[in-house]
Amino acid sequence: MSKYSDKYLGRRSIQFLFVIIVVLMGIQFFDFVQSVSESNLTLSTRPAGVEAFLPISALVALKAWLTTGVFDRIHPAGLVIFLAAMSVSFLWKRAFCSWICPLGTLSEGLALLGQKIFKRNFVPPRWLDYGLRSLKYLILGFFIFFIVVIMDGGSAYAFLQTPYNMVADVKMLEFFINMTWIGFTVVTGLILLSVLIENFWCRYLCPYGALLGLFGIISPWKIRRESHTCISCARCSSACPNHINVDKMQKVWSPECTGCLNCVKECPVSNTLKFGLLNPSFSLTPKKLALCVIGLWFGIIGIAKLTGHWETSISPEMYRMLIPMMDQFSHF
Template sequence: MSFIESLTLTLALIYSCSLLYWSGKRWGAVVSAASLLGAALVTLYWPLFVALLLAAGVLALAHRYQGDFVKGEVRANTLREGIQHLLALSMLLVGIQYAANAVMLKLGITPYLMRPDVGDAFLPIAGAIELKAILTLGIWDQNHPAAAVMLTVVILTGLLCKRAFCGWACPLGLAGEYLYKLRKRFIKRELLPPAWLDWPLRMLKYLLLAGLLYIVLGMPSASIPHYLEGNYHKIADLKMALFFVTPGLITLACFAVILLLAAWRRQGFCRYICPYGALLGLTSFLSPFKIRRSTQHCLIETKGMNCDKCTRACPANIKVHQQGTVRSDECQACMRCVSACPKQEALHFSTRNGIKLSARGLTIMLLLLLFMIPLIAYVGGFWVSQTPTEIRMYLIQHLGAIGH
């Protein structure tokens, strides 16, 4: 685990502990803090200890100057944006470290900056093949174990809290939001497609997901061990990086379409193209937590008013004020509708039997899922790639010649 991974992980988990503590779940805070300390002691990995101290220091400073944020007593929008920006910053630093590692390998220098394994989160097909190997053959891949871990984590977030990963954690979603805002500075109008076009466009991401699933499910189980031991899999991350760094004309055209989509309409990339969005959209149907409108408190039913503030706040253009339960696969659990509602108790992110999840609760759930599972995987020896550096150094020199 690289230092940036250690720091982000400890900061996120200490922040979860703090939120648990301030929400009165003192035992939850103690158990989380003890798990984190236990993990550092079991692994005796010095960056975890240093990161633990640094993270505690950062949180103490934040507590001093941003007390409300640390206690989660800020508006949901502020909390969500804070989490999104912190995770995006962390991914940026991870990207810089990854690039430095790859450049050193390419130059034949033994890297003194290690490869951050969390980058394997960008290998969803490898992750899915690894999960298939675990489930059908009982084989645990040792080249990119973090790919399977991160895919599991993302699926779990969908099963538990809808598309909160898209709305609260994904750096691409945040980048799309900025692109959209930039476009709005020059062209003020909303440029929403008509409903007859919107629906087929939304299905595009499901088609892409189906294509990826076809690759994974169509691969015979018997050939998986050969694939996992092959050179292509060992440097699948470098192949992916090369694809982005040296794009061909078709790839550039695809990038342009993606950027245009993101700028054209809010969440355009998440809504129309992203296969992760499709996967989370499907799993989100099973999530027990959904946005629910109480007709006993909503101004429409109680006062006969024409309120639609929740709908106007929704970036996914869901007609919240006309629904009792928002089941849409486009709902990212962003809670903008809840924040916009003038009537307390009218709108909640809750289960059918009334268990409510506040923005603070959702933050805790998300951070624990995103960081506790990788920590357990790390302690269990299923996170760090076991591919020897010399092999990666050799393979990176022959990157172009290595195929499936």
């Protein structure tokens, strides 16, 4: 039975929901930028959720908040989403990556395409796999060093107020609309590699996933295996998209575990694999995990909206002034 069988439609449904949300936000944000650029009298609404694609700005905002006590007003939704992703990962491994992240969903879809074309996904040799996996931690270390270690709170706050950061979301949109040959080559290369190698971006290059994986290590919920009922069929390991040898572990600590629960669903022996705490009564089925992830995610966003920590303080007039000049802004 394929590990991507119809049994997984529960997680797929949630992934599809978030893909729809992201696509609709992208269309709405494009309309907003167009209406601002063309100085339309009727201004489209800017969706705050696009700030989810500004993780570096969110990390700087987190540094500023922790050191100065001031919550970012330029891209507050970006910081809220960053905190929500860390909260989900702290509790339930890297569930953000496998249940919510649209890039994770795209990566899985490309792997499926590769399976259909080549009847398999290619797996690098172990020595190369370990070396490539270190890349995302090196990239994460670069950002942590310069933002968390080197940058002081005042500098972090000052960066948030720069014109560059104010239009970072618009510059991101501009990158995809008017992509250079270099950008097109890089994106095309990543797509092709993701077709050939399962979860290429997520496994080897995503610093966001690396950070969430570190939170996942200390997550109280983990995949736990009952050795006395295990029949050593290894179907759990075969079902794992991150190539974790689940059948050889009592408890999965790996930062690569995304809490997708493919292994739990694939196990043929009831209650042999569980996603839970030490107390068996606190284990989560895929359906319960789905409710927990969705509840926490939208709960945090709902609180942010109610407390005024969601919409940007940048006025439409400020956007009208900044967008025509954004090519002049740099992050230095």
